[in-house]
Amino acid sequence: MTILTANPYFWLLGILLIAMVLVLVLIAYLLKIIHEPCED
């Protein structure tokens, strides 16, 4: 575990993954709000 966390790529990949998930969640929300007022 220590070897893993000592590797800077672990953190870089982790941050990138979190950022990607955030962006995907945001985009999913945007798609939802684009359609929401049309279909209520």
Place this chain on the structure above:
Amino acid sequence: MNPAKTNPLKKFLQDCSFLFICFPVYLLGLLPLQVAKGTIGKTLYFLSYTVFRYRYSVVLQNLSRALPTKSYAEIQEISKDFYRHLSAMIVETIKLFSIRRSELRKKVTLSNVEMVLEYYQQNRSIIAILGHYGNWEYLNILPSYLPFNVNAIYKPLSSPVMGKLIQHIRTRFGMRLIPANQALRYLLKQKGQPQMSIFIADQFPGINEDTKFDFLHQSTNMFNGAEKLSIATDAVVVYLDLKRKPNDCWEINFSLITDAARETQDHQITRSFAGKLQETIKEHPAYWLWSHKRWKIA
């Protein structure tokens, strides 16, 4: 009533979520639009069209029914263009969170604005109707072009956090947001003060036999709130049309529907709007929001 107004903890959590969402939106907004479209936009297109097939059956069904003269290959091509447009629109909307006024003014130009200004000189209020066509969020720049107040009549979103985000985007350049259920009261109160109120009026309004029109080859219930408001306030009614221009620019074109709303026959304004929107859609079908369930019950 928003429960967060009475519950401080809920309000605090909503504010935190808002900041949490604002952060990636702000960071993405720092990217130049072309770069954002080339990377995020293309990825989003790939994910929505090729991988997840987001609402693909709805898009194909809507297109096939609305454009019966097109071949299947043409329908598929339009659907691809639609997903490209939807992806670009999302990137543009994210960019609107932080775009500078001068940059947006370069992207959005007005045409036939003289007509609107002439009615303003005559102290007339204007109701502008449009469909879910092009990137309607770009209309938030209108107040910086016009010498009078511009209101957008809107339906509050179910998510308060996303509602706040969209509210921020729409009001950045001076647009006023009026909830649809308060629009009549607000406009009657403001009578005598010329202003423009924008309605997006092509959404599904629920079943109402009175307002059925032939729209895109289908019997379609149309929302007639804009017509009722224009008659109640004796406003000039214009149709707002967005045209895609080279270099990702949009042109907002105003065309007159009527300047004597009270003298029109029942549903004449709504019918005229439906006809104009239909022409716009047929000209460049890919820019309409084909992924919404427009004819879900009708």
